[in-house]
Structure formats: C-alpha cells, structure tokens
Amino acid sequence: MAHPFLDSCRDWPARYPNRRAIGYLCTYVPEEILHAAGFTPVRLLKANDAITHADAKLQSYCCALARSALDQALAGKLGFLEGVVFPHTCDTIQCLADIWRVNFPELFVMTIVQPVTGDSPHAQSYLMAELRRFLRRLEDWFRVSVTDEALRDSIRLHNRTRQLLRQLSLRREQISATTYFDTLRASTLMPKEEFNDLLAEMLLAMDPSLLAKNEPRGENAVSRGAIELRPYSLLASRRPRLILAGPYLDDPSPLELIHSLGGQVVVDDVCTGSRYFETPVSEEGNPVQALARRYLERRPCPCKAGSLPRRSEDLISLIKAQRAEGVVFVLPKFCDPHAWDYPPLAQALDKAGVPYLLLETEQMVSGEQMRTRIQAFLEMISYQ
Amino acid sequence: MTEKRYKKLKCAEDLTGLMERHYAKARYFRFGRPLAWVTSGAPVELLRAMDVFPVYPENYGALCGARGEAVALCEAAEAQGYSGDLCSYARSSVGMMSQGKKAPLGGLPRPNLLVCCNNICGTVLKWYEVASRFYDTPLFVLDTPFIHDQLTEYSIQYVAAQLQELVRFVQKHTGRRLDQNKLKEIIGYSNQATALWQEIRELCRARPSPLNAPDLFINMAPIVVLRGTKEALGFYHKLHAEVQGRVQQGIGAIPQERYRLVWDNIAIWYRLYRFYSYFVDRGACFVADTYTGGWAMQLQAGEPFECLARTYTSVFLNQSLEYRCQLLLDLIQRFSADGFVMHSNRSCKPYSLGQYDIMRQVSQRSGVPGVIIEADMCDSRAYSEEQVKTRIQAFMETLDAAC
Ligand code: SF4
Numbered sequence A: 001m002a003h004p005f006l007d008s009c010r011d012w013p014a015r016y017p018n019r020r021a022i023g024y025l026c027t028y029v030p031e032e033i034l035h036a037a038g039f040t041p042v043r044l045l046k047a048n049d050a051i052t053h054a055d056a057k058l059q060s061y062c063c064a065l066a067r068s069a070l071d072q073a074l075a076g077k078l079g080f081l082e083g084v085v086f087p088h089t090c091d092t093i094q095c096l097a098d099i100w101r102v103n104f105p106e107l108f109v110m111t112i113v114q115p116v117t118g119d120s121p122h123a124q125s126y127l128m129a130e131l132r133r134f135l136r137r138l139e140d141w142f143r144v145s146v147t148d149e150a151l152r153d154s155i156r157l158h159n160r161t162r163q164l165l166r167q168l169s170l171r172r173e174q175i176s177a178t179t180y181f182d183t184l185r186a187s188t189l190m191p192k193e194e195f196n197d198l199l200a201e202m203l204l205a206m207d208p209s210l211l212a213k214n215e216p217r218g219e220n221a222v223s224r225g226a227i228e229l230r231p232y233s234l235l236a237s238r239r240p241r242l243i244l245a246g247p248y249l250d251d252p253s254p255l256e257l258i259h260s261l262g263g264q265v266v267v268d269d270v271c272t273g274s275r276y277f278e279t280p281v282s283e284e285g286n287p288v289q290a291l292a293r294r295y296l297e298r299r300p301c302p303c304k305a306g307s308l309p310r311r312s313e314d315l316i317s318l319i320k321a322q323r324a325e326g327v328v329f330v331l332p333k334f335c336d337p338h339a340w341d342y343p344p345l346a347q348a349l350d351k352a353g354v355p356y357l358l359l360e361t362e363q364m365v366s367g368e369q370m371r372t373r374i375q376a377f378l379e380m381i382s383y384q
Numbered sequence B: 001m002t003e004k005r006y007k008k009l010k011c012a013e014d015l016t017g018l019m020e021r022h023y024a025k026a027r028y029f030r031f032g033r034p035l036a037w038v039t040s041g042a043p044v045e046l047l048r049a050m051d052v053f054p055v056y057p058e059n060y061g062a063l064c065g066a067r068g069e070a071v072a073l074c075e076a077a078e079a080q081g082y083s084g085d086l087c088s089y090a091r092s093s094v095g096m097m098s099q100g101k102k103a104p105l106g107g108l109p110r111p112n113l114l115v116c117c118n119n120i121c122g123t124v125l126k127w128y129e130v131a132s133r134f135y136d137t138p139l140f141v142l143d144t145p146f147i148h149d150q151l152t153e154y155s156i157q158y159v160a161a162q163l164q165e166l167v168r169f170v171q172k173h174t175g176r177r178l179d180q181n182k183l184k185e186i187i188g189y190s191n192q193a194t195a196l197w198q199e200i201r202e203l204c205r206a207r208p209s210p211l212n213a214p215d216l217f218i219n220m221a222p223i224v225v226l227r228g229t230k231e232a233l234g235f236y237h238k239l240h241a242e243v244q245g246r247v248q249q250g251i252g253a254i255p256q257e258r259y260r261l262v263w264d265n266i267a268i269w270y271r272l273y274r275f276y277s278y279f280v281d282r283g284a285c286f287v288a289d290t291y292t293g294g295w296a297m298q299l300q301a302g303e304p305f306e307c308l309a310r311t312y313t314s315v316f317l318n319q320s321l322e323y324r325c326q327l328l329l330d331l332i333q334r335f336s337a338d339g340f341v342m343h344s345n346r347s348c349k350p351y352s353l354g355q356y357d358i359m360r361q362v363s364q365r366s367g368v369p370g371v372i373i374e375a376d377m378c379d380s381r382a383y384s385e386e387q388v389k390t391r392i393q394a395f396m397e398t399l400d401a402a403c
C-alpha cells in the first residue's frame, strides 16, 4: 500500500492523473488563488538528487533550493506542472523566475511582485492591484474564471490546513521528527482536500479529545501507516528544548539527529514549518484584500525591509514562551537574506543569554560533522 | 607596465580633483548640510533639491576595491559573522563601519539619513539596515517593484506615493523643505549630464574606439556620485570635447584595435588595468558595456514625482533577463562588436544569475561569440589569475577563428 502522504513530485502524476497542477516557490505565493482557478498548488522544494542539468544555467554561488528546483524542471521531472509561480523575495528567486520563463516558454510563468515594505501606507493597494493582475493573467491564460465565492471557499480550505497543521505542531512531541517533517512536506504537495482529511484522522488518533471539538472522524490514520506514535518513555525523559530556525528544511536529518542525540525541537521558525501555517486569511470581506492583508501582516521573512526587529523580538518571545534552551540555525549556503540576519540575531541571543548553533548546509561535508556539532551543542546546554 | 598600454585621458586630473573635492566636501565642507548615504539607484535629485548632501557607499566600495583595500574590510565584516558569500561592496562597507577613521580614505563620514532604493538589488535592504543600526540613523526604503514583463500604472503610482513620503521623511529629520524650482533645475542638470555621458559612450561607435572599458568605468563616477550637480555637467562637457577630439583625429584608446568587444557586469576593480591589458595585448578593445550605460537614463518630462518614479523603477537592473538580453544585443549591433565578455560576479547575484542563458541567446541571435569569466568585483580572494588567463586565451582563439 502506498504511503498516504506524498513525499515528492515524483509520484504526483501517477497519483493524481486527473488533476491539474501549478508549481510555486516560497510561502509568499497565495495558493488560494491557484486553487480557486482549478489547480492544485504544488510547492517546489529541494530534492536530494544530484544536480545534472542546472549547472549549465545557474552559477555555483546560488542556493541549493534554486538549483535543485531548476534542475528538476530541466531534467523533465516536473512535466505535470502547467505553470510555475514565483514570489518576489530574494535576488536569487528574481533571477530564477526569468530563467524559468526563458527555458519553458510554453508554461505559465509569472512572478507576483510583492512589496518589500509591508509597513508603507501604500503597500496594500499596490499588492491588491498586483494580485488582481495575477488573477487576470491566470484567467486569460487558462481560460477560466475565478469568482469571489470560489476564492472564499479556497481561503476556508487553506485556513483549515493551517489550523490542522497548527494542531499537529502543538503535539509534535508525540510523533517522530520524520513524521512531522513528512506531514509538512505532504501539506505542500498534495491536494488540500485530501490532505486535510488525512491529517484530521491522524490528529484524532493522537488525541481523541479533539473529537469533542468537532474534528471530523475518519479512518484511523495509524492503521494506514501515516503516523508512527512515539513510545511515551521517550517523552518522559528530560530533553533540552530547542528552536530550529532558517529558510527551509529540505530533509529531516537535523531534526532526527537532534532527537537521537537527546534533544528535542519544540518549535521551528522555518518557511517549510510554522511560517507556512501560521496567520490565517480573514474569511470576511473582499477576498483579494484579505489575502493581501495576510501577506502584509504576517511575520515577515528577512527579504522584507525592516523585518529584523520583529524577527528578533519574535525569536526571543518564542524562546520564553516555549522555555527553549537553545536555537539551531540551519542555513543553506548562498542564502543572502538569512545570512544577513544571522549576526544580529546571534547578537540578540547572546544578549538574552541563549546559546545557539549555526549549521551551514552544503558546507557540511558529512552527516558525521553535523552529528559532532549537534552533540557538542547539546552537551554544552546540558552543562549549563 | 600595464599602464603604458593605457592611453590616459587629459581629463583624468579633472576627474581626480572632482572626486577628491567631493569626498572632502562630504567630510569637511558641507556647511551644516545633512549627509545621506544613498544607493546608486536612489532618486538623488529629490535629495539635492532638499539640500541634502549624498554620498555613495557603493562608490566607496569600488574605490577600496581599486586600491586593493577591500579584502581587509571584507574580513572585518566576516569577523562579525557576516558570510563571505555576501556582496563585497556591502561587506566592505560593513567592515568600514567598525574601523572608523582607520578605514581607507578615513572611512565614509557618518550619515544623518539613509536612503535605500531596491531597484538594483535586495542586498541594499539588508546592508542599509546594518548601517541604520550601527549609526542609529533613520532609514528610508524606496520600493520599486521589479519589472518582469511590463511597468504597470499602479507600480508607478505606488512609487510616486513613496516619493512623497520620502520628502516628508527628509523634512521630518532635517527640517528642510522641497524647493520645486530647485528640483526642476537639478533634474535639468541631471538630464544634461546624462545626455552628455550617453553621447560620450556613443562616440565609441567610431573605429578605432576612443575609449576602452577602464575609461568608461573610471569616468562613470560623476554620473552616479555627482548626478544633478553643475560640477558633473562641467566635467562631462570637457570629457566630451576630448573624446570627440580623439575621434576626429582617429586616435584609438588602444594601440591597435583589431577586435571590438562588449562588457557585461561590474568591473573587476582590483585588476582594472591588468585584466584589460590581456585584451589590449591582443588588440581587443571594449567599446561598450551594460553597466556604465545604466546611469544614462533620461528623466522624462512631466509631473516630477511620476517621472522620477518611472525612471528609477525602469533602471536596467530592475528589469527582466529578456530586457537585458535585448540591451546586450543592441550594444553589439550598434557598436559593431565582434564578441562579448560577461563577468560572472559572485558578489552580485541579480546581475549575474541568468548570464548563462543571456550568453546563449545573445550568441545565437547576434552570431558573435561570448565568454563568461568567474570573478568578484572587490574580493580578490575569489579571483584566479590562471583560470582567467586560460579563459581569455581560449576566447581570443575563438575570435581569431571567427574574424
Ligand atoms: S531566501 Fe534563501 S533559500 Fe530562499 S530562495 Fe532565496 S536564497 Fe534561496
């Protein structure tokens, strides 16, 4: 039996032969609009395959996410996508979008140029106009029409995904790091309707009391192999509580290592993690405005102007709220925005007396090195 | 000596004097005028019209790069935890902050204001925030939406509205008001100097070309740093006359022009002469480039805020890969170039990522060969002399075979 959670784009077309899909990069692309237009939004993530094609198109001083996404496309692994949508975040994504358009002229390739200054009084009307332009282009290209009603339905559907994922994150200590990671990845790859049902079942299995809160009942996710409950003995032990921070997590190994070495990640500040599901979209009023608001009000990514003070405060309050004892930064090499914020964030942690560890992926030649560094870090925390 | 193969312009001393005076004024003779650090694509006309004195950290970075002093500054930034993969202008600048007066040229004077426009890259957003924290100085960010296909009306309105905010910001922090007449006058100077700079570049369509890449790179400084001033205008008048004289007398920038090339990206500052001398030795002159033309944009007529919005949002680094392909193709054609050289500059992702596709497309469409050289504009640690030489050698052989 196939695992109920999809784990990569590879099996997508076989699993959903009758669905239409559009790819996107990064959480600044409104999935709701794609969904309302009749598409399943599929987030492009870094794959672990060796790069075979992208080297001819992208220099080596470019983050692994961009290189891998382009590589998958050039290698023909994303043939089921009818388009790819980019946000305007970092310089790398900006260039990648253009490279994509030049190499796949038959696809719908568009960038939503989000404002960088969320606090400018003019940002909202600009962003609404930009979202409307995106919507019109999508309608024209695919000859579909998107009503406000459809958009509102999509917003509700996606809010439900966000809510369920939040529920899961609150119970992450009950499941293995890998299960948590797989679930989040699946949420960005699978049709939300199917994913939501599956996750609701999984949550029920973990916490039957949710039934009282009107969570839908369903087939038991444990028997379908979606989750693997963790023995309680492990939970009881005293494990250093950590926060994981960075742009994305492309494989669960840092999480697993932390766990197997005796620590636990209690919460993450990662775009493939909590940044994906926090901040719902308002279900009231004009849906385009509601979407625009979410992007302007959500916790900003480091690509946004003036984001650091808020990011830094949030990190410190997260530490307090979660009684976290340390922060692990997982930063891919050549990711400028996050690299810029690392020294001031580290400084804020120094001031707060919270230890931290920097893991620069791509740099790490072996998992062994990562293991040693995490181990030393955990020991250091335990001594404190 | 590499300098011997480089025919010095008579204007060179004027330029040195002009730039020295600029830095001296910034430090000692501002007479109370507030000092702003601005990015190279900031709408500086507005600031000048409010009697603010602008300085350009990017120009400072280039100067340090050319003097071979950027690496030490970069290392100072790296010691503070900033990654060695970040833009080397930005790293140099961050390194300079912590060095105070010990930095090259005594460092840039402390800013009263910071004005950052993201029409060149996203790096400046982060860099200026570092400066804002370090100096505890107010920062204004002007957001100019990137143009992937077309410039929309609502983008122009968005930028124009922010320009109004910028005026209020400057007023709030300096007490100075915008003088509309002065703004018109400054836009006038800006446009005249721009037009002259454009004409000077066009003079290089002559055979032999009166200027080579190092000339273009060195002489672009005033069009960026002194944009909108009478001094810049005076300088470009003089330069124009001299370059025109060269054309009339058939004097070329290099001893024997056999090949005409176009350059893409920022200069390799720490090898400015030596790098190009490899080409000069083989009779290759860079007659045009994509970078120094970036500041040759005319401010359109009409309502000043809208014009400024339109112009500054349309700078070439804020436009798509297709646009930049077209730009390069156009230069190759108009300047009758035999080939082009692209500097893959690891500091500057927005300028460099996409060059592989640009090269393929431009070669295909123009029929002339191109080559990509991996380096960095200021960080000489990323430069491999041997690799570069081998590349150039191979490229010149292709040219020999093609021409
Ligand atoms: S933000 Fe960082 S990780 Fe994300 S695409 Fe940009 S450079 Fe890559």
Ligand code: SF4
Binding pocket: B058, B087, B088, B089, B090, B120, B121, B122, B123, B124, B266, B347, B348, B349, B350, B351
């Ligand atoms: S990244 Fe490029 S455009 Fe931005 S400051 Fe550095 S060199 Fe200039």
